[in-house]
Amino acid sequence: MEVQNLNLTLKVWRQKGPKEQGHFETYSLQNISPNSSFLEMMDVLNEQLINEGKEPVAFDHDCREGICGMCSMYINGEAHGPDDHVTTCQLHMRKFKDGDTITVEPWRSAGFPVIKDLIVDRSAFDKIMQAGGFVSVNTGGVPDGNAIPIPKPNADEAMDAASCIGCGACVATCKNGSAMLFVSAKVSQLALLPQGKVEAARRAKAMVAKMDELGFGNCTNTGACEAECPKGVSITNIARLNREFLCAKFVD
Amino acid sequence: MSNPTLLKSSIGKKLLMSITGMFFVLFLLFHAAMNAVHIFSPEAYNEVCEFLGANWYALVGTSVIALGFIIHIAYGTILTIQNRKARGADRYDSEVRPASVEWASKNMFALGVIIFVGLILHLWMFWSKMQFAEIANIPLDAEIGASSYADGSSFIMYWFSKPWVVITYMVWLVAIWFHLTHGFWSMFQTMGLNNKTWMSRLRCLSDIIATIICVAFAAVIIAAFCMSL
Numbered sequence: 001m002e003v004q005n006l007n008l009t010l011k012v013w014r015q016k017g018p019k020e021q022g023h024f025e026t027y028s029l030q031n032i033s034p035n036s037s038f039l040e041m042m043d044v045l046n047e048q049l050i051n052e053g054k055e056p057v058a059f060d061h062d063c064r065e066g067i068c069g070m071c072s073m074y075i076n077g078e079a080h081g082p083d084d085h086v087t088t089c090q091l092h093m094r095k096f097k098d099g100d101t102i103t104v105e106p107w108r109s110a111g112f113p114v115i116k117d118l119i120v121d122r123s124a125f126d127k128i129m130q131a132g133g134f135v136s137v138n139t140g141g142v143p144d145g146n147a148i149p150i151p152k153p154n155a156d157e158a159m160d161a162a163s164c165i166g167c168g169a170c171v172a173t174c175k176n177g178s179a180m181l182f183v184s185a186k187v188s189q190l191a192l193l194p195q196g197k198v199e200a201a202r203r204a205k206a207m208v209a210k211m212d213e214l215g216f217g218n219c220t221n222t223g224a225c226e227a228e229c230p231k232g233v234s235i236t237n238i239a240r241l242n243r244e245f246l247c248a249k250f251v252d
Numbered sequence: 253m254s255n256p257t258l259l260k261s262s263i264g265k266k267l268l269m270s271i272t273g274m275f276f277v278l279f280l281l282f283h284a285a286m287n288a289v290h291i292f293s294p295e296a297y298n299e300v301c302e303f304l305g306a307n308w309y310a311l312v313g314t315s316v317i318a319l320g321f322i323i324h325i326a327y328g329t330i331l332t333i334q335n336r337k338a339r340g341a342d343r344y345d346s347e348v349r350p351a352s353v354e355w356a357s358k359n360m361f362a363l364g365v366i367i368f369v370g371l372i373l374h375l376w377m378f379w380s381k382m383q384f385a386e387i388a389n390i391p392l393d394a395e396i397g398a399s400s401y402a403d404g405s406s407f408i409m410y411w412f413s414k415p416w417v418v419i420t421y422m423v424w425l426v427a428i429w430f431h432l433t434h435g436f437w438s439m440f441q442t443m444g445l446n447n448k449t450w451m452s453r454l455r456c457l458s459d460i461i462a463t464i465i466c467v468a469f470a471a472v473i474i475a476a477f478c479m480s481l
């Protein structure tokens with residue numbers, strides 16, 4: 001089958017460094033295969049820029065298969081572009097039409113300052129994780145996985161929450177710059193399981209306190225995060241986080 | 253609150269928003285039911301007004317409602333300012349609103365401002381000339397032609413015979429409707445009382461409650477306007 005390759009205009013955010021003033025730069029790209037991924041298209045652009053002796057566009061990427069969460073790009077007004085439940089590396093160019101102009105921006109949120117071009121600093125997420133997103137274990141022999149029975153619905157919900165890859169699309173999309181979907185996924189995946197239940201109260205308080213301290217906004221339940229999350233993490237996790245947090249606070 | 257750090261946290265502040273919000277939904281349901289009486293019997297309505305006039309329990313009630321409003325507005329403002337800061341100064345060049353995101357949910361503060369302005373007008377039109385005028389010993393507004401401070405029916409008939417008042421109130425009710433459609437389910441979510449099963453039920457219930465409240469208020473206004481013709 002004959003596939004028609006795409007000729008595109010790209011409007012890309014260029015910013016030399018964290019403190020520099022950024023601006024849009026327009027590039028035209030010819031002959032892009034609709035079967036290539038968005039990042040492959042960006043690679044073609046960078047080849048072209050290098051050949052022209054220009055500075056290539058800096059962007060984050062790693063696994064290129066939707067599991068690392070690095071590929072942060074705000075494409076045509078949506079985190080990870082127009083497709084649902086995919087990361088930028090999983091976005092195909094067949095989602096675009098020949099002659100399209102595509103706007104590519106970095107995540108824009110006070111919690112994620114731009115480092116360069118499309119790369120932002122998401123280390124705030126690591127700090128939140130370090131505050132409580134773990135289960136403390138005593139050293140010793142590895143316990144038998146089947147020794148602790150876990151109800152299937154809990155296992156499923158924990159797994160759904162655990163599918164969060166920490167990409168930050170939720171924060172990038174939220175009009176309040178809130179990190180609640182991320183934090184709620186991390187709190188939920190452990191609170192739902194017996195191993196994580198033990199430290200659930202302390203974890204919820206510590207992670208929320210860190211999230212507030214880092215200046216992330218207050219959730220107003222718009223649900224935009226859930227709509228743009230590449231893993232479809234549900235905002236019912238946010239209800240669970242609120243529950244865990246408030247119960248923990250009232251017990252104190 | 254038993255816990256001083258609770259109100260410093262984002263979730264604690266939001267809890268306060270939802271508790272005061274919950275309280276207003278109950279108040280509005282009561283207020284709408286009370287007004288609806290006017291459609292059927294202005295006399296019965298005046299008896300309710302009499303009961304809620306310048307006596308100590310009605311005054312305590314009014315003060316509690318006022319305090320609730322102040323908390324809701326103050327914390328709503330604090331949270332909105334924090335959120336604008338968290339969003340940062342850099343805006344997206346292009347932005348798409350996903351279909352699942354309600355318009356109201358992104359405009360709660362703006363809707364709140366419209367509701368607040370409407371409230372001031374409403375308090376001036378009714379409360380300042382009724383309960384307040386009575387306790388402050390302000391003479392009855394002669395133009396309205398009410399027989400007493402608790403003659404609510406005359407106040408209703410006077411104001412809602414004016415087209416501009418009717419139109420202003422309709423705009424106000426639309427703003428209240430939007431605010432409630434998001435606010436109602438949102439408070440359950442904030443209190444943690446939500447899950448996959450209840451999400452769609454609560455959202456549906458939000459629309460129903462908002463519609464009941466606003467339709468009841470609108471019916472009273474329209475009925476009064478028609479009667480005045």
Ligand code: SF4
Nearest residue numbers: 164165167168170229
């Ligand atoms: S919740 Fe979704 S959008 Fe947010 S960081 Fe996790 S995977 Fe990304």
Ligand code: FES
Nearest residue numbers: 064068069071089
């Ligand atoms: S590069 Fe790893 S998720 Fe896209």
